[in-house]
Amino acid sequence: MRLSNVVRALHRHVHAAASPGSINASEIAHFSRLSSQWWNEQGEFSFLHKMNPVRVQFIREKLLQVSREEKGEEASSSTKILRGLDVLDVGCGGGLLSESLARLGANTTGIDASESNVAIAKLHASTDPKLDHLSYVHAPAETLLASPKRYDVVCSMEVLEHVDNPASFLSTCAELLKPGGHLFLSTISRTPISYFLTILLAEDILRRVSQGTHTYSKFVNPSELVSFFQKYCSPSSTQSESLEASGTSQLSSPWISPHASPNAPTRTEAEVRGLIYNPLRARWILAPRDAWAATDCNYIFWIRKPY
Amino acid sequence: MLFSLAPTTSKSCRAALVNCHKLSLCRPRRELSSAAHEECDVVIVGGGPAGLTLASALGSSQISSQNLRVTLVEGGDLSKVRQWSPPPGSFSNRVSSLTNASQALLKDIGAWSHVDTQRTAPVEEMQVWDGVSDARVTFSASEIGLARPQEGMARITENLNLQRGLLRHLEQLPSVQLVEKTKVESIQRDAEERGGWPLVHLDNGKVLRARLLVGADGFNSPVRSYAQIPSFGWSYDTQGIVATMVHPPRGAFQSPNTTAYQRFLPTGPIAFLPLSPTTSSLVWSTRPHIASALTASEPAVLASMINAAFRLPELSLRYLYDRILEAHAKGTPLTHAEIQQEILWREQSHAIDPNSAYASAVVKTAEDAGIPPADSESVPPLVASLQPGTVASFPLRFNHTETYIGEGHGARTVLVGDAAHTVHPLAGQGLNLGLGDVECLARCIENAVLQGGDVGSYTALMPYAQERYLHNHALMGAMDKLHKLYTTTFEPVVWARSVGVEVLNESDSLKAALMMTAGSQDHKVDRSAFGWNLAAKGFEGLAAGASAAKFLSGGVTGMIATGLQGLFKAASANAAKGN
Numbered sequence A: 001m002r003l004s005n006v007v008r009a010l011h012r013h014v015h016a017a018a019s020p021g022s023i024n025a026s027e028i029a030h031f032s033r034l035s036s037q038w039w040n041e042q043g044e045f046s047f048l049h050k051m052n053p054v055r056v057q058f059i060r061e062k063l064l065q066v067s068r069e070e071k072g073e074e075a076s077s078s079t080k081i082l083r084g085l086d087v088l089d090v091g092c093g094g095g096l097l098s099e100s101l102a103r104l105g106a107n108t109t110g111i112d113a114s115e116s117n118v119a120i121a122k123l124h125a126s127t128d129p130k131l132d133h134l135s136y137v138h139a140p141a142e143t144l145l146a147s148p149k150r151y152d153v154v155c156s157m158e159v160l161e162h163v164d165n166p167a168s169f170l171s172t173c174a175e176l177l178k179p180g181g182h183l184f185l186s187t188i189s190r191t192p193i194s195y196f197l198t199i200l201l202a203e204d205i206l207r208r209v210s211q212g213t214h215t216y217s218k219f220v221n222p223s224e225l226v227s228f229f230q231k232y233c234s235p236s237s238t239q240s241e242s243l244e245a246s247g248t249s250q251l252s253s254p255w256i257s258p259h260a261s262p263n264a265p266t267r268t269e270a271e272v273r274g275l276i277y278n279p280l281r282a283r284w285i286l287a288p289r290d291a292w293a294a295t296d297c298n299y300i301f302w303i304r305k306p307y
Numbered sequence B: 001m002l003f004s005l006a007p008t009t010s011k012s013c014r015a016a017l018v019n020c021h022k023l024s025l026c027r028p029r030r031e032l033s034s035a036a037h038e039e040c041d042v043v044i045v046g047g048g049p050a051g052l053t054l055a056s057a058l059g060s061s062q063i064s065s066q067n068l069r070v071t072l073v074e075g076g077d078l079s080k081v082r083q084w085s086p087p088p089g090s091f092s093n094r095v096s097s098l099t100n101a102s103q104a105l106l107k108d109i110g111a112w113s114h115v116d117t118q119r120t121a122p123v124e125e126m127q128v129w130d131g132v133s134d135a136r137v138t139f140s141a142s143e144i145g146l147a148r149p150q151e152g153m154a155r156i157t158e159n160l161n162l163q164r165g166l167l168r169h170l171e172q173l174p175s176v177q178l179v180e181k182t183k184v185e186s187i188q189r190d191a192e193e194r195g196g197w198p199l200v201h202l203d204n205g206k207v208l209r210a211r212l213l214v215g216a217d218g219f220n221s222p223v224r225s226y227a228q229i230p231s232f233g234w235s236y237d238t239q240g241i242v243a244t245m246v247h248p249p250r251g252a253f254q255s256p257n258t259t260a261y262q263r264f265l266p267t268g269p270i271a272f273l274p275l276s277p278t279t280s281s282l283v284w285s286t287r288p289h290i291a292s293a294l295t296a297s298e299p300a301v302l303a304s305m306i307n308a309a310f311r312l313p314e315l316s317l318r319y320l321y322d323r324i325l326e327a328h329a330k331g332t333p334l335t336h337a338e339i340q341q342e343i344l345w346r347e348q349s350h351a352i353d354p355n356s357a358y359a360s361a362v363v364k365t366a367e368d369a370g371i372p373p374a375d376s377e378s379v380p381p382l383v384a385s386l387q388p389g390t391v392a393s394f395p396l397r398f399n400h401t402e403t404y405i406g407e408g409h410g411a412r413t414v415l416v417g418d419a420a421h422t423v424h425p426l427a428g429q430g431l432n433l434g435l436g437d438v439e440c441l442a443r444c445i446e447n448a449v450l451q452g453g454d455v456g457s458y459t460a461l462m463p464y465a466q467e468r469y470l471h472n473h474a475l476m477g478a479m480d481k482l483h484k485l486y487t488t489t490f491e492p493v494v495w496a497r498s499v500g501v502e503v504l505n506e507s508d509s510l511k512a513a514l515m516m517t518a519g520s521q522d523h524k525v526d527r528s529a530f531g532w533n534l535a536a537k538g539f540e541g542l543a544a545g546a547s548a549a550k551f552l553s554g555g556v557t558g559m560i561a562t563g564l565q566g567l568f569k570a571a572s573a574n575a576a577k578g579n
Helices: A003-014 A025-038 A046-071 A096-103 A115-126 A141-146 A166-175 A192-205 A222-231 B049-060 B062-067 B100-108 B159-171 B222-227 B288-296 B299-311 B314-330 B336-349 B430-450 B458-486 B491-506 B508-520 B527-545 B551-578
Strands: A086-090 A107-112 A134-138 A151-157 A177-188 A270-278 A283-286 A298-304 B037-045 B070-073 B095-099 B121-123 B125-130 B136-140 B154-158 B176-179 B184-189 B198-202 B207-215 B231-246 B259-265 B268-276 B279-286 B392-401 B413-415
Touching: A025 A115, A046 A096, A046 A151, A046 A177, A046 A270, A046 A283, A046 A298, A046 B430, A046 B458, A086 A096, A096 A107, A096 A115, A096 A134, A096 A151, A107 A115, A115 A134, A141 A166, A151 A166, A166 A177, A166 A222, A222 A270, A222 A298, B037 B049, B037 B198, B049 B062, B049 B070, B049 B100, B049 B159, B049 B176, B049 B430, B062 B430, B095 B100, B095 B159, B095 B268, B095 B430, B100 B430, B121 B268, B154 B159, B154 B268, B184 B222, B207 B222, B222 B413, B231 B268, B231 B288, B231 B299, B259 B299, B268 B299, B279 B288, B279 B299, B288 B299, B288 B314, B288 B392, B299 B314, B299 B336, B314 B336, B392 B458, B430 B458
Parallel strands: A086 A107, A086 A151, A107 A134, A151 A177, B037 B070, B037 B207, B070 B176, B125 B259, B207 B413
Antiparallel strands: A177 A298, A270 A283, A270 A298, B095 B154, B121 B154, B125 B136, B184 B198, B198 B207, B231 B279, B231 B392, B259 B268, B268 B279
């Protein structure tokens, strides 16, 4: 599970203090060196590179499914589903996911607390003539709450299991969404199998990852995410830039109806899918819905903010 | 890596790109500002069948054509191919046996309708036999479980006909830019801070900055040199002779000229591929000295030798080669009458009935032939003459690169077709392997576009290498072993292979297996059949792994593995049907 190296790096930088200052030539050389790590597809981050198409596939298919249910089959073109949407990638790292979303036509903003990550992401994107709709911000996600800008889609991949206060992190992501917006998260479950794969095997036995990278107690189960959103209600929507602000100041209903089982949220409100690595084919696959034990290690989560 | 092209005088439209890496001249480069670079998503180098098919596939895919800027660069003048219009009844000497999978690809991308199918012929039956033991296998399209047996197991198509069809199709695809009569001067790597993308310098002064650079540029691939992809291989001590053969039509009591014949002689296989009722194409692999003597002879002598090579016992063929070589060395080549005399004498000494189909010394006309002999369909029709100007020969070689994707400093490159692999033309698989590559690469590119991926990235291209490398390697290994197995007259090997071939003929499923691994199965595999295919892949690996040095055991292992693999494939096909 070299993947954990990625998140370890992310983890380090999420908490790194922002250091102001403009970029100079020696730093560019330095970033280029680091960039070759983030973007070395067969190096440290190879697992993340291989996982990326599957994450995009899930995002695309989910948006397409929702759009088809609301607007009908004809209105939704499968290749243009992200075109024109405002997308925020929280903890963008080197920009693996951000670039893909931007290439699909989304107005993408990648945000990362690490200045070097953002510099690397910017440098890499500058070599690609097709990334016009992509920008990066070096800041903690919380700072965006001060601006009125809200997003159609917020993604945060492999970040949640490394933050100190997941509840506050989730609230921030949720508040950055427009009403009817989509939140995508991917993380690791707290189960014996994930302990075995990511900590015992990867860190203690194979030593592919330095010990102490993952903290078992910080892993988040899918049912816990569902339970969180069964209690979580959006704050008053008057400050939202939605065209249809309700006008009333009462607290809206929870994002997932409280009656649903935490293991099986209502299909139109949230979804959990396992991400499984097949070492023989060297690629990740998106497990089918409700596949047994599929979400016991890596998984991806979708939830929609109510209107 | 810097290389420069020598002025070319070759007629071949791909020749412009050949041999350039050998002339690594460090010519001072003119400075070009990055503003002069033309941004391209996919640059294809080489306008041969593989390159043109890839351009067509990307141009006709809705997803790829809307999102990608595709440029094909070709050094030669393609207008000659575009305007190719041979008189009816005359055929080019370079033909390929397009499998159903290759035809399905061409139909999918819309190019097949531009191919003149009047000039192609289906292969409805295939007869393969051992030149020494005469053990024979017969494949028939109606027996091997094809979806549409009336369309044959393959279609013999002139390469020019295919290329012309692809060019006509490309004219209707505005998203593909075709740059012809323009040579690639050099390929360089862009600055590190600009991502190190390949810069393709053209001799018209333009520079293309390629997100993905595809090498469809043949055996001496400049793209492969740029990507520094090593390759391994050897040349067989063999030349391939090609020619277009003219013969009388099959009679009323015989099946039409839709049978392909292949006889495995110790000097190499000789193949007869039907093109029309009265025309067929020759591919004769033989020792270089025999090939040069044969091609130097007058065409009528070569025609007589072709007839003899399909009919006479191996011993007599050796005698005939000696006579021809002797006369060639003396500078007094044999005349047609002399060679016919020699053949007649050999027939008499083997007591071959002059009325049998195995007799070729006395030419019978259609009128006095009457009811044909019972064995008339076990050998091809008697060749009457060779179409003038169609006799040619070329060396045969085996070559496979170590990988299909460039890495590190050669990143953003991928190889298809002959640039990646050159095979013994034993089963006519060279072009089919290339088209299989193209189908897979076009699919991987489309998938990457769909998920917002970078089509030049290793992640986007890896599935292509995963899918094609072992597949091609197994097939190439099997063909190589078949070649080595059949070019021996060593008695126990002859016995073993005759038993092998006859065992194959007895078992329908094994025969089907042999046909399917010759590439006729469809590329689109049902997902439910995945497990079975995985098992079959295991046997492919086994076949590929067998040592070529132990050619006998290797060959037999390969054959058994091929058989088992076929059984698994048949099982998976059944599983797919069941669903």
